[in-house]
Amino acid sequence: MFNSILTLIRGRAYDAEQAFIDRNAVPLLAQQIRDAAAAIQSARRAVAIAVAQNEQEKSRYSAIIDRIADLETRAVAALQKGSDELAREGAEAIAQLEAERDASEKAQAQFTQTIGKLKATVRASEARLQELQRGERLARATAQTQKLSVACDDNSGLATLDDAEETLARLQAYQNRCEVAASVMKEMDAASRQATIVEKLANAGFGAPLGPSADDVLARLRDRMNSAA
Template sequence: MSILQKILTLFRGTAHEAGQAVVDANALKILDQEIRDAGTELARSKEELTKVMAQRQLQANRSKDRFAKKAEYEAYIGGALRQGNEQLAREVAERLATVETDLKNDEQAIASFDASITQLKTAITATERKLARVKQQVDTVKATEAVQRAQTAVASRHSGANGKVTTALDSLERIQQRQAERGARLEAAAQLESETGDGDLNKRLEAAGLLPESTSVDNILERFREKPVQQLSHEPLSLPAAEVRETDKVERKD
């Protein structure tokens, strides 16, 4: 096979797949149209049945008239023979022969019409039953299709919601990671400041007992335990005698 033939085969295959995809995508629409076409053909079949039944009735009416004509000719023949008019009886007999031939043809035509009517009625009844079953199945298919579309929509929305939740969790994880990194950097900076500044030196001096004691509740209580209360009193010292006399004078003036 040449390259050109392969390319043509590829085009045919692609066209077939594309056509099949279009058919599959519009299967319900195509099915509805096919059902409408079948209904149209069924209506035409009923019209044809009506025509055949009408023709059969016309043929039966003509046959009825011929039967009447046959009875009339038979009466004429009997009357002519009773009168001894052989010639007249023969002429009427010839016409009667034609009527009887027509009656035989009528019987055959009516039998043919009856057979056609029976076949048409059987076919129409079977088609109506099949069409009714197809319509019921189509209704079921449409209901199933609607349910599946709803399920697909719900699944799609659920999938989208899961995707959004996953995205939110990823964002939250990234934020927490950035916060952890920022906290680690701040902790490292504080540690570096403690090691390079006065903080670490003060800690080491305090541990060695070289820093002056800081004032605290524990230190105050410890001082009270080590010294008598009198020595720790904060009452003012005794004033000199001269200052005492000056104070007395001021009080007397008052």
């Protein structure tokens, strides 16, 4: 029983760990890519150092070849003049330089091989890094899309959209009413001003009267009275 409980605890811990990794997969991937990019940058520096060292070894090799040639010339001259002892010393120096020359050739061969492998590794790593970076961008876009989909699928989110649309419609209707009312008011004000001017002109005797006057009414009443008499 106790072993079963321990197994269950480990199982739940594993599930929780995996769930945590899944929830944080995008930032985890981003950090892993940054770490890989830093490692590739270090590899580039290693290639540059190896190339520089190989160039130094080539320079050293050229110097050794020149020294060997010079000593051989001098040793031959010594032999020609019977200075066997000096010629022997020259030969010993030449032998040492030839050993250094052989070691330098091996070092250059190793450098060349190592540089070739490092460059191939860097190129392959850079290609993989670029693919990972493209994948990260796609993963981030997918994550954002999924968040948007979840928000749209959520009833509360849809309700919020509905409320916002209804508010916008009411606001637009209110603004339209305000515009219509303002337009009508302007028309009414203009008509009122025009009617006032016409009334003033008519009252002043300019043009036909707008309606019956008191004098007209009195005249009509007198006519009615006279007719009745």
